[in-house]
Structures are given as C-alpha cells and as structure tokens.
Amino acid sequence: MLKLYGTPPTRVLRVIWLLNELGLKYEQVPVELMKGEHHQPDFLALNPAAKVPVLVDGDQIITESSAIQLYLAEKYPQAGFIPSAVEERAQMYRWIFFLVTEIEQPLWRIARHTFVYPDEKRIPQDVDLARQECLEMVAVFERHMKERDFVVGDRLSVADFNAAYILDWANEEEMLGDAPRLREYLKTMYARPTAPPTIAVAFAAMES
Incomplete structure (x- = not known):
C-alpha cells in the first residue's frame, strides 16, 4: 500500500x-x-x-x-490529469512552476518570519517585501484565469490541484482581495467531494 x-x-x-x-x-x-x-x-x-x-x-x-x-x-x-498534447503539458508545467516559485515562496517567507523562526531571526521588512511580491504575482494569475475554468486547457489537470492549495494559503493571508476570479475558482475547487480540508480547518483540527 x-x-x-x-x-x-x-x-x-x-x-x-x-x-x-x-x-x-x-x-x-x-x-x-x-x-x-x-x-x-x-x-x-x-x-x-x-x-x-x-x-x-x-x-x-x-x-x-x-x-x-x-x-x-x-x-x-x-x-x-496530465494533458496528452505536449503543448498543453508544457503549459501545465509552466503554471505549476509559476505557482510554487512566484506565489508559494513569498507565502512561505511570510510564514517563516511571522511564526516559524524564533523571534530573534524574524525580519519584519521581509514580510512586507514578500507580501508585495506575492500580490503582484497573484494579479498575474488572476489575469490568466479571468476567462478560464481550468488552469490549462478545458479540463482539470495537476496544475489545478496545485493551484487550489496555494490559493487557499494566499486567501488565508488575505492576498485575494483584488482577485475575484481566483476567489470564485478556489470556492469551486474546494466544493469538490474529494477536496481535502482547507488550511484553516486543518489548523483548527490540530488545536482541538
């Protein structure tokens, strides 16, 4: 197993x-x-x-x-969940790499400098920089998803499941205020019966 x-x-x-x-x-x-x-x-x-x-x-x-x-x-x-056409696969890889490097990494920097690192290692200025960088890249992804149901092509791919988790994280950090399409997309993804707990629900379960 x-x-x-x-x-x-x-x-x-x-x-x-x-x-x-x-x-x-x-x-x-x-x-x-x-x-x-x-x-x-x-x-x-x-x-x-x-x-x-x-x-x-x-x-x-x-x-x-x-x-x-x-x-x-x-x-x-x-x-x-992986497109058969090489052109669509290339776009799937493109957006997965974009999500994990351009949106997830600033979110992780914020986490490190707010609660992961001990107080003496936290750099508040880096939180501000990471937030700005994340918001800029969220705006890029908002424009990409404006008229789309899926990240790539006309059906779900690995990129969508990747995006949903990262956007849930961004939403927890209040990064989606100017991204109505991404908020709608996130809601649709987490309405799937196979969706795991959101980050907030998972944290609440840890504390209960």
Whole structure:
C-alpha cells in the first residue's frame, strides 16, 4: 500500500487531494514537525532534506509535493490529469512552476518570519517585501484565469490541484482581495467531494 508521510496543514494536503481524486488507498503516517519528528533518523533516511510530504510506493520514494502529484497522475493516467498534447503539458508545467516559485515562496517567507523562526531571526521588512511580491504575482494569475475554468486547457489537470492549495494559503493571508476570479475558482475547487480540508480547518483540527 502507498504510504504518505506528513500531517496537515502542510503541503501533504496537495498529495491527499490527488490520492482522493484517484480513489487510491493509502496509509498516512503522521510526522509532527513541532516535535522534530522530521529530524529523526528513520525519516531522514526517506528524505535527507527533512521535509514533508514523502510518498513511498514500493521501492519508490518521492519527495516534493508537486513531484508527487505529477508521479501519481502519470502512474494513473486514466483520470486524465496530465494533458496528452505536449503543448498543453508544457503549459501545465509552466503554471505549476509559476505557482510554487512566484506565489508559494513569498507565502512561505511570510510564514517563516511571522511564526516559524524564533523571534530573534524574524525580519519584519521581509514580510512586507514578500507580501508585495506575492500580490503582484497573484494579479498575474488572476489575469490568466479571468476567462478560464481550468488552469490549462478545458479540463482539470495537476496544475489545478496545485493551484487550489496555494490559493487557499494566499486567501488565508488575505492576498485575494483584488482577485475575484481566483476567489470564485478556489470556492469551486474546494466544493469538490474529494477536496481535502482547507488550511484553516486543518489548523483548527490540530488545536482541538
């Protein structure tokens, strides 16, 4: 059986969504970051970078949430989550890379400098810079999605499941105020019966 290491509200949610969409059975192995479990030798043997999620599929060990999403979509092509035309695949990769580098990375910088790092390592100015950069790139993606139902082509792809998690994160940081199409798109994606918990719901579950 597939094993998925990680605990929400981390990027493990992206992988859970793909697993749900594909109807796959899997064992979820919790990894409590606040307890330092990602630095234990057994976990480091799976991912020396000490990051979640990690997917173990037989002898295959895959790290990086977007790579895991693509692996699952390619292994189970019947769902059609990877376009068959090379031109559309190129656009799917383009927007996945855009999302994780141009929108997710500033969000992660904000998280690091607001609650991840200890107080003495936080740089408030970087939060302001990251917020500005994120808003600029959200505006780019808003324009791309203005007249579209899906990130690429005329059907769901890995890019949509990737985008939904990142936009949920951006929404939690109040970055979508000037992006009505992205708010609508986000609502539509999380209305899917296979959608995982939102980041806010996952955080609430941790605190209960």
